[in-house]
Amino acid sequence: VRGANGKQIARLQAGDHVGEMGLFDAAPSGVDVVAAAPVRALRLDKDGFTEAMAADDGFAVRVYKVLFQTLRDRLRATTDRLAAGAI
Numbered sequence: 001v002r003g004a005n006g007k008q009i010a011r012l013q014a015g016d017h018v019g020e021m022g023l024f025d026a027a028p029s030g031v032d033v034v035a036a037a038p039v040r041a042l043r044l045d046k047d048g049f050t051e052a053m054a055a056d057d058g059f060a061v062r063v064y065k066v067l068f069q070t071l072r073d074r075l076r077a078t079t080d081r082l083a084a085g086a087i
Contacts, residue, residue, distance in 0.1 A: 001018065001031050001032070001033050002031060002032045002033075002034060003030070003031055004030060004031075009031065010074075010077075012033070017070070018033050019033075020067060020070065022046070023044060023046055023049050023050075
C-alpha cells in the first residue's frame with residue numbers, strides 16, 4: 001500500500017482486504033495498492049454490498065465486527081510505527 005507520495009505505508013499478506021472504506025463512503029482513496037506478485041482478488045459491488053447489509057442483520061454485524069478489528073489493528077500498527085519514529 002502506497003501513500004500519495006508513493007512511499008510504502010503498509011504491506012498486505014494473503015487473505016488481507018483493502019478498500020473497505022469505499023464500501024461505506026464516497027471519499028476518494030488516499031492510497032494505491034500495488035501487487036508485488038500475481039494475485040487473485042475479489043471485487044465487491046457497492047450497491048450489492050449495501051443491499052446485503054440491509055437485508056441481513058447477522059451479516060451486517062459480522063461485517064462491522066471485521067471492519068472494527070481491521071481499523072483497530074491498523075491504528076495500533078500506525079501508533080507503534082509513530083512511537084518508533086518509523087513514520
